[in-house]
Amino acid sequence: MHVLVTAGPTREPIDPVRFISNRSSGKMGYAVAAAFAARGHEVVLVSGPVALAAPAGVSRVQVQTADEMLAAVSARLEWCGALVMAAAVADWRPRRAAAAKLKKAAMPVALELEAAPDILRALAERKGGRVFVGFAAETGDPLPEARRKLREKKLDLIVANDVSRAGSGFEADTNKVTLLPAGGAPIDLPLMSKRGVAERIAEWVLDRAAGASAAAAET
Numbered sequence: 442m443h444v445l446v447t448a449g450p451t452r453e454p455i456d457p458v459r460f461i462s463n464r465s466s467g468k469m470g471y472a473v474a475a476a477f478a479a480r481g482h483e484v485v486l487v488s489g490p491v492a493l494a495a496p497a498g499v500s501r502v503q504v505q506t507a508d509e510m511l512a513a514v515s516a517r518l519e520w521c522g523a524l525v526m527a528a529a530v531a532d533w534r535p536r537r538a539a540a541a542k543l544k545k546a547a548m549p550v551a552l553e554l555e556a557a558p559d560i561l562r563a564l565a566e567r568k569g570g571r572v573f574v575g576f577a578a579e580t581g582d583p584l585p586e587a588r589r590k591l592r593e594k595k596l597d598l599i600v601a602n603d604v605s606r607a608g609s610g611f612e613a614d615t616n617k618v619t620l621l622p623a624g625g626a627p628i629d630l631p632l633m634s635k636r637g638v639a640e641r642i643a644e645w646v647l648d649r650a651a652g653a654s655a656a657a658a659e660t
């Protein structure tokens with residue numbers, strides 16, 4: 442299978458030396474890329490700036506902004522059979538980025554923001570038979586928000602993650618998640634390594650893709 446995975450944060454420039462970003466180590470997305478590659482699948486990893494080496498057998502495309510990530514994913518959408526969006530894409534960005542460094546003394550009292558592109562939403566209408574997986578990182582019970590995002594972003598699976606729990610979320614090597622399939626029962630996973638979570642996600646995606654191609658062969 443051809444699998445497109447995104448990971449890490451995006452950076453939205455204020456000026457050449459400052460940016461708005463999201464907390465994200467990239468570990469979860471890199472583990473997903475590694476899990477598919479280890480099973481012999483072809484993986485392209487579109488990554489924001491993180492301090493991780495590309496996993497063995499994975500081809501990596503490095504980006505900075507949400508616009509660049511959207512362009513990199515969009516260009517490879519036809520190629521892929523599955524898209525796993527683990528990236529913590531910035532939701533907002535400065536409306537204007539200054540061309541030169543803003544002087545400390547000229548501090549803006551407010552930053553004017555605009556919405557960054559929502560990559561999953563932008564690509565939803567080109568989804569076709571591809572498997573789309575998203576993540577919902579929330580503080581507190583992630584399931585209500587995750588259900589909404591699953592529906593609104595037309596996903597097949599969303600990985601719901603309470604990032605305020607110990608051992609879960611940012612920078613940790615472990616994660617405690619619930620897999621929420623569209624039209625299926627939630628799968629509550631115990632606290633486990635991010636690689637373990639990645640293996641479960643890869644298994645789910647490969648099962649779903651195999652089921653879809655078997656159904657297509659019958660018709």
Ligand code: C5P
Pocket residue numbers: 507526527528529530531532557558559560561562574575576577578590
């Ligand atoms: O930011 P949010 O909680 O809506 O993210 C949920 C999912 O949507 C994640 O899979 C994330 O990668 C994706 N996303 C996106 N474009 C954005 C923001 C988030 O594709 N601008």
